[in-house]
Amino acid sequence: MDGKLTVDRGQPPLVSVIMNCLNCEKYLREAIDSVFAQTYSAWEIIFWDNASTDCSGEIARSYGSRVRYFRGDETVPLGAARDHAVRQAQGEYVAMLDCDDVWLPRNLAVQMEMAQARPDLGMVYTDCFFIDSEGRTLGTWFSRYRPPADEDVLRRLLTGPNFIPCLSVLMRTAAVRKVGGFNHNFTYSEEYDLFLRLALEYRIAHIAEPLAKYRLHDANATGTGNPGTTRETIQILKQTRSRLSNLPWRDRLKIQKRLWELRVKLMLQSFGT
Numbered sequence: 001m002d003g004k005l006t007v008d009r010g011q012p013p014l015v016s017v018i019m020n021c022l023n024c025e026k027y028l029r030e031a032i033d034s035v036f037a038q039t040y041s042a043w044e045i046i047f048w049d050n051a052s053t054d055c056s057g058e059i060a061r062s063y064g065s066r067v068r069y070f071r072g073d074e075t076v077p078l079g080a081a082r083d084h085a086v087r088q089a090q091g092e093y094v095a096m097l098d099c100d101d102v103w104l105p106r107n108l109a110v111q112m113e114m115a116q117a118r119p120d121l122g123m124v125y126t127d128c129f130f131i132d133s134e135g136r137t138l139g140t141w142f143s144r145y146r147p148p149a150d151e152d153v154l155r156r157l158l159t160g161p162n163f164i165p166c167l168s169v170l171m172r173t174a175a176v177r178k179v180g181g182f183n184h185n186f187t188y189s190e191e192y193d194l195f196l197r198l199a200l201e202y203r204i205a206h207i208a209e210p211l212a213k214y215r216l217h218d219a220n221a222t223g224t225g226n227p228g229t230t231r232e233t234i235q236i237l238k239q240t241r242s243r244l245s246n247l248p249w250r251d252r253l254k255i256q257k258r259l260w261e262l263r264v265k266l267m268l269q270s271f272g273t
Contacts, residue, residue: 016093018097023053032059046085048088050078080184093115095170125147127142128212241255
């Protein structure tokens with residue numbers, strides 16, 4: 001977990017902002033505008049349209065050349081769509097912003113300052129605000145999911161819920177590609193799977209300041225109440241555990257306990273309770 005990547009100290013490194021879209025016209029302009037409002041100016045948007053049937057594509061293309069627009073021929077699982085977008089990234093770093101979320105203006109600047117100072121990091125993540133469909137603040141992510149000490153990220157990802165907000169991550173593109181990118185088979189927990197694989201190879205650090213807004217609304221595709229999320233989380237945990245031969249027995253027991261809890265949760269979800 002001590003992978004180290006070369007950092008170019010010349011021109012400001014380019015950040016490829018991955019935006020995956022499936023019928024997201026309602027909040028899309030607010031999301032894209034929040035990227036254009038960044039105080040860190042070296043970025044491109046990779047906009048992957050997952051075969052939308054609304055006006056999302058027209059909105060994205062209206063922003064000009066800084067939004068590199070791609071459209072899939074058919075709707076695919078989100079893991080595949082995210083990976084297709086990452087493959088188009090030209091930046092040294094990759095960030096993700098879903099089309100119903102928002103960045104605060106200093107988001108990239110603060111993350112890039114840490115990433116450039118720490119070449120041992122494969123990923124940086126920050127706190128974020130929860131907002132409702134009207135944009136009203138509902139608290140912060142870290143107040144619900146307290147992040148661990150940076151050296152404890154892998155263990156906590158294995159033994160408890162995912163505490164890393166997807167919209168707040170900044171990853172080195174080379175690191176993402178080295179660990180294999182997003183798994184094309186996952187629709188709900190593709191980011192959790194990638195974060196685990198990054199944590200196996202690189203150090204991951206967090207910034208306590210809330211620098212983004214995560215929108216909660218009825219159309220959110222994922223969530224802890226979704227049986228698809230639970231099913232994929234079980235699969236990811238089992239796959240990751242099989243790769244680790246030197247886990248302390250206490251952590252193995254915690255993983256086994258979590259798998260049992262997830263199986264019970266899935267059973268209850270399947271019966272609709």
